[in-house]
Amino acid sequence: MAGSTATAVLDRNGLDALVKELTAQGRTVVGPTVRDGAVVLAELASADRLPWGWGTRVEAGRYRLVPREDGAVFAHTAGPQSWKAFLHPQREQLWSADRGSDGSLSIVEERADPASYAFLGVRPCDLRAIAVQDRVLTGGRFQDSGYAARRTGAFLIAAECTEPGATCFCVSMGSGPAADTGFDLALTEVVDDAGHRFFARAGSTAGAEVLSGLPHRPPDPGTEAAAHDAVEAARDRMGRAMPPVSLRDLMGESLEASRWDDVAARCLTCGNCTMVCPTCFCTTTEDVTDLTGDHAERWQRWDSCFDLDFSHLHGGPVRATPRSRYRQWLTHKLSTWYEQFGSSGCVGCGRCITWCPVGIDITEEAAALHDELAARLRQEEENDEGGGDDRKEPER
Amino acid sequence: MxxxxxxxxxxxxxxxxxxxxxxxxxxxxxxxxxxxxxxxxxxxxxxxxxxxxxxxxxxxxxxxxxxxxxxxxxxxxxxxxxxxxxxxxxxxxGTGWELDRAAGQDLLVVAGGIGLAPLRPLVLDALAARHRYGQLNLLVGARSPGDLLYAQQLRFWTAHRGLRHCAVTVDRSADGWWGHVGLVTTLLNHAEFAPDSTTAYLCGPEVMIRATARDLVHRGLPAQRIRVSLERNMRCATGHCGHCQLGGVLLCRDGPVIGWDRADPLLSVREL
Amino acid sequence: MTSTTTLAAALPAEHRARLMRQAREVSFPAGTRLFEEGRRADRFWIVRTGTVVLDVHVPGRRAPVVESLGHGELVGWSWHFTPYVWQLGAEATSPVQAWEFDAAEVRALCAADAEFGRAVATWVGRVVAHRLHATRIRLLDLYAPYGSGS
Missing domain, CATH: 2.40.30.10 (Translation factors)
Incomplete structure (x- = not known):
């Protein structure tokens, strides 16, 4: 990487310059910004729009912005959106069809020219989520060409996590709080007596080139150590954790668990969790025609497995009950995803907990399923042993 | 495309x-x-x-x-x-029936209703290469004689293409009906096949597939040699829309034809 | 399911042999009426070759067939239950070879030997249960457009 920089220290001016440079490259820079009482993802005209001095306080079913005196910019937890809103948009035209006067049919692909995105402030959990969606949408025999085009050109700037929230559990899922791979640049925010600054690492040649063009200082051991310590400290401050077992096996063993009835009694099947989840990828199609009846379009839009129509099969839905629809979501996310796409579908971002209107907590549900399974296995073991004792009794 | x-x-x-x-x-x-x-x-x-x-x-x-x-x-x-x-x-x-894998074996094709349609190209391939397989049994269930698909073709295969074991049964009879009346599983008694060297191909309503596959297992067919074609909602067919999930199976990609060894545990769970 | 209701599978060998000692070989040309609805159920058959159909008398039309029976299957069970009256009609639709049994003789054997009686009752009960199950599935009208009626 001659003429490029692998690590550096940036200040706020460096971040300003970063946004300017990426914009100058013709990229659409997207990052967190404060709007409507939340940190949302939006196109950034400048680094000034970032949520400087805002933190978040979250709990199951609760999300609040809180001002921070230290002016930190990456001290917020996951907001209601994820990067899939840009890479795998909520609604997208696939193709259009026209019928000629002679009855002929012509069908042409209608993909919008992909924006060349730069994502600023991607959390490690969300980096993992992007990698998960990469496998789903481009890793198999067929590729989602729209996603592939947007993804291939995207420049990813990770922001390591130093302020985990109460609903975070990335450590359980092995996806944070440090960013290891899958980024062009990674930033770690440090605010201490030595000032407000960012330890920056390049993760690609393109990242190193961009970094070298920014106003920066060479890395100093103090900043690097402070950055490292802040991320390590975050590791111990996760608000939530999954039971430390194979969630894949746990779900596979729990298909008939009574816990599903319990959660189904609370779940509104609103689908919020699927909308905020950074890996949920399901879509449906819409066919629309114009008034002439000779022009038709195929659109793709997000769908949710909580929707009754999702599993519709001539006459009715296969998953008619909230119980089966919640079970589908959870077992898919934590278990059958492995069979389908070779990894877990959960990255521990905590969005589904925060944005559930009734505060259903994926970690609590997994723990309850684990307890139920453990109790069942214990009971079975006791029954077996009981049988053994019976056989021994005559000898005593 | x-x-x-x-x-x-x-x-x-x-x-x-x-x-x-x-x-x-x-x-x-x-x-x-x-x-x-x-x-x-x-x-x-x-x-x-x-x-x-x-x-x-x-x-x-x-x-x-x-x-x-x-x-x-x-x-x-x-x-x-x-x-x-x-x-x-x-x-x-999706996946095909993979008839080639049954070379040298008896073939048992069981169709219910519209389920005969996906099986027709399989039967045609088997008839075109009779020497490669043992007995070819085609068992068909239909709602009524009037609902039977490819009736003329079934007679043609029997009369001129060497299809010796073809039986049709209907749920409801009608005047002039020449075949059986009863559930399609009852036709298994009339088929000629050696369970230890037979591959079965099933397509029809899920209840019919379940009943037939379980009967075949009972008769000694290994589950992995019972191939079934399943159905779920599908939007994209390219494995990206998530609609056709049946547990860990994406039916558009891993199906529609899968082995009964894989299908049985999935179909046994309600509303999976 | 079906495989468990044929005589060979359903009766223990000892009882099967005992029952078969009562059997007479019979054959019917196609079109023979084996029995009629409402008549006394004094015999029953096990089909060896050919097909026997069960039908229901409906005034003004040809009797609709509700089930067909072939190799190894029991024709008739009304002989086993009072008042020993056929519920349906039966007709050979092809040349049929069958084992024929005298109902009164078999009932007498069942009465004399409780163990044999239980075995025969279990076999007949299994046939009836299986036919009931199959009929219920047919009642679902599975091949209808929406799978089971809409």
């Missing part, structure tokens, strides 16, 4: 029953879909209405056939097409 449908022309419409037709389709230009294998399916697009998955019901060099029953908006639109009409086709998608 798997993303964008390719226009095909309807060159013939065969009316099979009161609510079912077979569309004979040929490409409108030089471009054509990749070859289909028996058991695979296409996404068939009715202009302005929508798209549905339909298994291929016969594969010729220049034409594809899809047998479609009018049960919803899209299938009704497709059933109303006339020769010269256009459809859009994407495919081929």
């Amino acid at each position: 798997t993303d964008v449908p390719l226009p095909y022309r309807v060159i013939r419409v065969n009316r099979e029953t009161a609510d079912t037709v077979t569309l004979v389709l040929a490409p409108t230009g030089p471009a054509t879909l990749a070859p289909f294998a028996p058991g695979q399916f296409a996404m068939v697009y009715a202009f302005g209405v929508g798209e549905i998955p339909v298994s291929v019901s016969r594969i010729d060099r220049h034409a594809l056939r899809h047998t479609i029953r009018s049960v919803g908006a899209v299938s009704a639109a497709l059933c109303a097409l006339r020769p010269g009409s256009r459809v859009g086709l994407r495919g081929p998608f």
